[in-house]
Amino acid sequence: MAEQQDIHRASTFAPVNIAVIKYWGKRDTKLNLPTNSSLSVTLSQDDLRTHTTASCSLSFTKDTLTLNGEDQDISGARTQACFKELRKLRRSVEAEDTSAAKLSAMGLRIVSENNFPTAAGLASSAAGFAALVRSIANLYALPSTPTELSRIARQGSGSACRSLFGGYAGWHQGSQNDGSDSVAYEVAPASHWPDMRALILVASAEKKGVSSTAGMQQTVATSALFQRRVEVIVPERMAAMEKAVKEKDFAAFAQLTTRDSNSFHACCADTDPPIFYMNDTSRAAVRMCEAINAQAGSTICAYTFDAGPNAVIYYLAANEATVAGTFKALLGTKTGWESEKGKAVEAAQEVPQGMEVAAELLDKGVSRIILTGVGDGPRRTDEHLC
Numbered sequence: 001m002a003e004q005q006d007i008h009r010a011s012t013f014a015p016v017n018i019a020v021i022k023y024w025g026k027r028d029t030k031l032n033l034p035t036n037s038s039l040s041v042t043l044s045q046d047d048l049r050t051h052t053t054a055s056c057s058l059s060f061t062k063d064t065l066t067l068n069g070e071d072q073d074i075s076g077a078r079t080q081a082c083f084k085e086l087r088k089l090r091r092s093v094e095a096e097d098t099s100a101a102k103l104s105a106m107g108l109r110i111v112s113e114n115n116f117p118t119a120a121g122l123a124s125s126a127a128g129f130a131a132l133v134r135s136i137a138n139l140y141a142l143p144s145t146p147t148e149l150s151r152i153a154r155q156g157s158g159s160a161c162r163s164l165f166g167g168y169a170g171w172h173q174g175s176q177n178d179g180s181d182s183v184a185y186e187v188a189p190a191s192h193w194p195d196m197r198a199l200i201l202v203a204s205a206e207k208k209g210v211s212s213t214a215g216m217q218q219t220v221a222t223s224a225l226f227q228r229r230v231e232v233i234v235p236e237r238m239a240a241m242e243k244a245v246k247e248k249d250f251a252a253f254a255q256l257t258t259r260d261s262n263s264f265h266a267c268c269a270d271t272d273p274p275i276f277y278m279n280d281t282s283r284a285a286v287r288m289c290e291a292i293n294a295q296a297g298s299t300i301c302a303y304t305f306d307a308g309p310n311a312v313i314y315y316l317a318a319n320e321a322t323v324a325g326t327f328k329a330l331l332g333t334k335t336g337w338e339s340e341k342g343k344a345v346e347a348a349q350e351v352p353q354g355m356e357v358a359a360e361l362l363d364k365g366v367s368r369i370i371l372t373g374v375g376d377g378p379r380r381t382d383e384h385l386c
């Protein structure tokens with residue numbers, strides 16, 4: 001009981017984000033500084049989220065992290081960098097207010113749960129490190145802004161910095177050697193363009209072959225296409241994407257999203273030895289999206305793929321019946337449609353013509369679907385995991 005009273009704790013939920021202009025490549029591996037800026041959509045925590053409790057106590061003799069019930073190795077430089085930076089900020093709080101408890105000197109116990117597969121290309125590291133940093137910042141009562149915390153989360157996993165924000169978040173590559181200006185920022189809150197939806201076709205829930213961290217550095221070292229991507233293509237697309245989001249121009253958003261995903265995967269194929277994250281199921285999803293747009297006579301859906309075969313398909317709520325409805329007609333027996341959002345979608349009566357091969361590949365390769373949409377940033381909670 002005495003120990004219980006000495007435990008300080010704080011908890012948070014943090015979201016996944018899926019980039020529409022991809023981060024791929026580091027200019028500094030130690031500080032995790034990217035070769036290009038990126039932009040993402042934060043997905044709703046009603047569907048995908050990390051829940052993390054950070055606690056500390058004089059009775060905790062060392063720092064620990066438990067993820068989905070399993071003890072994790074936290075000796076890695078990335079997790080250590082996050083702990084170190086957060087403790088430093090807490091020490092400033094304690095120096096300013098001498099009555100503040102000396103939490104910075106206590107061991108940290110972090111307990112975390114992802115409600116989706118870990119390391120399967122569903123951006124678990126993004127939600128995971130955002131939740132880790134946000135929960136410790138809450139525990140330490142740090143006055144830091146989400147931007148300041150994004151600088152720390154970036155050192156855990158690059159894409160995590162964008163998960164400190166809801167809605168549409170950018171990450172400035174920055175130019176300082178110490179990484180102080182390589183931070184995330186809000187392009188627009190979810191409320192600005194709330195009808196953005198995302199349908200995720202889970203083509204593999206297994207741990208991927210080449211990690212993002214390793215894959216991107218092989219690309220930096222060997223791909224010739226990559227140079228043009230970071231120097232010309234991405235800077236132009238970042239500006240165009242910010243404009244598309246601000247003006248709620250879905251056709252422009254979709255064009256940029258699909259072309260940037262294809263540019264990123266082209267750089268992966270141009271890596272020596274080549275890296276293939278997309279598979280036949282992924283390519284069938286691309287074809288189906290193209291057919292849906294062709295049938296609609298306008299661009300109503302956009303696909304994007306991270307470092308894995310899962311497709312993320314963005315569309316607006318007004319086109320749910322056509323976009324999600326087509327996939328429900330094709331994949332209606334898969335897990336995921338039984339959710340509230342899934343049940344609300346009616347299977348389309350008509351599916352695009354001449355797409356039998358793609359339909360068969362999708363049926364064979366997709367194991368489940370997740371229906372979600374744009375959502376807000378980390379949410380504090382009193383539900384503690386320990």
Ligand SMILES: Nc1ncnc2c1ncn2[C@@H]1O[C@H](COP(=O)(O)OP(=O)(O)OP(=O)(O)O)[C@@H](O)[C@H]1O
Pocket residue numbers: 050067112113114117118119120121122123124125126127128129131132159211212213306307
């Ligand atoms: N809740 C969490 N708390 C702390 N760390 C986490 C958490 N979830 C995931 N991680 C870390 O992230 C790693 C997985 O990251 P990885 O980049 O391999 O996959 P991913 O994030 O699912 O895919 P991607 O980033 O390519 O979309 C895990 O092995 C773990 O170290």
Ligand SMILES: C[C@@](O)(CCOP(=O)(O)OP(=O)(O)O)CC(=O)O
Pocket residue numbers: 018019021022023024032038125156157158159160212213214305306307
């Ligand atoms: C394809 C991506 O999802 C790559 C994400 O890479 P990570 O953020 O997982 O990489 P590390 O910084 O090495 O942890 C694109 C993106 O999210 O922008």
